[in-house]
Amino acid sequence: MEVNEILVLLMFGTFILLLFTGFPVAWVLCGVSMIFIPVAMLADTWFDAFIGIDWNYASLVVPRMWDIMTNWVLVALPMFIFMGLMLDRSGTAEDLMGNLVRLFGRVRGGLAVTVIFVGLLLAASTGIIGASVVLLAVLGMPLMMRDGYSKELACGTVASTGTLGILIPPSIMLVMMGDRIGVSVGDLFLGAVFPGIMLAGFYVAYVLSLGFLRSDVAPVSADAEPVSLAIVFSALRAVLPTAGLIIAVLGSIFMGVATPTEASGVGAMGATLLALARGRLTFTVLKEVGRETTKTTAFIFALIVCATAFSLVLRGLGGDELIEKALTSLPFGPSGIVISILVVTFFLGFFLDWIELTLIILPLVAPVVSALGFDLVWFAVLFAVCLQTSFLTPPVGFALFYLKGVVPAGIRLQHIYRGVVPFILLQLIGLAIVFFVPSIVTWLPATVYSP
Template sequence: MISDPAQYMAIALFVSFVLLIFTGYPVAWLMGGLAVLFTAISVLSDNYLDTFFGVDWGYSSIVVTRIYAVMNNWVLVALPMFVFMGVMMDKSGIAEDLMVDLTKLFGGVRGGLAITIVVIGVLLAASTGIIGAAVVLLAILGVPLMLKHSYDASLACGVVCATGTLGILIPPSIMLVLMADQIRVSVGDLFMGAMLPGLMLGGLYAVFILTYAWLRPSAAPAPLDAEPVSVRMIVNVVKSTLPPAGLIVAVLGSIFFGVATPTEASGIGALGATLLALARRRLSFAGLKEVLRNTMKTTSYIFALFVGATAFSLVLRGFGGDALIEDSLNSLPFGANGVVVVVLLITFLLGFVLDWIEITLIVLPLLTPVLIGLDVDLVWFAVLFAVCLQTSFITPPVGFALFYMKGVAPKEVDTVTIYKGIIPFMIIQLIGVSLVFAFPKIATWLPTVAYGP
């Protein structure tokens, strides 16, 4: 399988990265540091052992050109704009109003409060896309309320963690922007392709909650003091839903109908979120500074990872890591679909120890040539990959949604309870991946309708 001794260096580089993740050192600097370290090892080996692995300082200096190309990419301008949109939507307080009104509407049903979390989570996903903000907000609003009404603590935590991660899949999603850039497909195609799978997952969550509440009424009881549904209640829900829904239509509609590029639409979203916050009198100068500061922090984190991942990938390729992966996958006797299954399995396992950004920036560029050679539909694969990566947010020990949940959960909720609650939703995620795999049109139908085959 290994045709070049330098490929052992590629394996050592990747294994070192996975092991050093557990030190807690910032991942961006870890990747960049390993790239420098293994370049130095290669140079020293050439100087003193007469063994040259194909990587020297001249080769590694190419990283400067590659980083410039990344930073000069017009598509990536959408990242800070979508981040700003999400943070500003969080600032506007729309979710609090939705929680109050939807609780009244669904509160009389068994599992109704959990269903409320799913509905709000889907709306937040399509209007914010910031996982940390979504999970924290849903946890603060929903978990104490569900516990107050005698909901099972693990179910309450599980639905919040799972629903909060939908923002990474349902467009506009910063993950889809990154993925489109890495595999060179249209952002609009990925947005359209991920729409139905994202909504499908939300629907699967709701079906599970209703079924679980029916089988175990004590785990998600209906409140005894619930108000009867009235026309006024429905009107209030519609009024609370219209602002985020209008923003979603403005952003995604402008992309889907060809009025604006994703980059231009991100500007529309940022402006729309700011106007909503102003209209609701929830934005001050101090608040604007906070939004800008949080946007800068998130964007800086992502682009620092770009720098580290670019250096890491370059050195990995220099050692023949891309050829090793390509040869390994092409040698599998399973055909194109079998290769996709193997890739998804590896991605799922990597999600236990790596963040979605590292997996996207390191793994996708290495896989793309193989997938093109196997004539795999890249939009379909990217959506499959995205649904699989969403699971990385809820898989221990690096599931960030679990950390966010634990950070704001009531004192009586321990880590074991959170882990127990997320297990059924992990299974639902895998069911979602299986459905998209078995029925590709779930991901490809909407882009085909919009743009043709």
């Protein structure tokens, strides 16, 4: 093994080990990249090798940072974050939950179905996992506990439904993926529509089947009202504002009227107008949403910048060549190589967040996948479905910890862990379907943009 290949492995290993120290991920990425520049220079001297990394090479980070900060695609990130946070403050989710509970109240598992439906609408309008999980838990968990739902089913439904926002457009993860691998964000949004809806459909089917087979796990509410036209109209009226915002944002992208960046501005303004119409828009709310948007955006951009430095040094050491050689030397065909990438990504998701995997792993493996003849839009959506499991897999399943912070008393971490297992299996089934039936991803972009 060459000296530079050993350094690549040491760099990866050091990064993963330092994550367990609790330091912010961005600082770990920058720190490791800065450490391995002098290490590479010393290796040149000690082993009479020529790696070619020095402090002049490290200065390439500056123009790359400039390219990031002048990238119009990434302007969509703070806009979509603002949209999600403002929609959260507008109170539309509370209205949705209250009206849909009345609509599905007489169905076994109806409360869980309500949580999934509300979560699906939130996913298509926020894309912020922490906000979605917390909001669904605050609104739905007390109702399910009151009606005697299984703790595991209630926790699994809320945690898994909250993760849909990372896949269903407008997803900030898809925006970052499009920027990292150079594919159209609009194509990624279109490609992710059916996989996201499919996963939500799997969740609903599982909840209804479990309620049918075991009435004690998901019972009918004792005070459920009979469904009437008034209840149906009330539910439709509650759905329309959020649905209208989703149509305005995604419809403008899919119809070619606006770019994702322009549509993000439409969404931010639309969410603000919804809050104003409902009497929820105050200076305090505007200040809080602005502050949270700034913090979240700063966190993401710090990771992007530091991951750029990490990737620069890693590539300078020959990390992309090492990964390409390792993948192409596997004793499998092209499909087997893609499966191997997904398996490794799934297990890395136990320890790494989706942002690190998107910024570091995806750009390294995407060229190999493209060289094997696969469609990059399909692979990016496949990768996104795989990354969705990272929110639910311990020990670093962020959705689990968001949920644990707001669940009612009496629910332990064990209930949450056991509750998400069936939903992780459903996500893996969805991943397999997307892999074996690529048209689920590729059909809609090809149809919308066909002449």
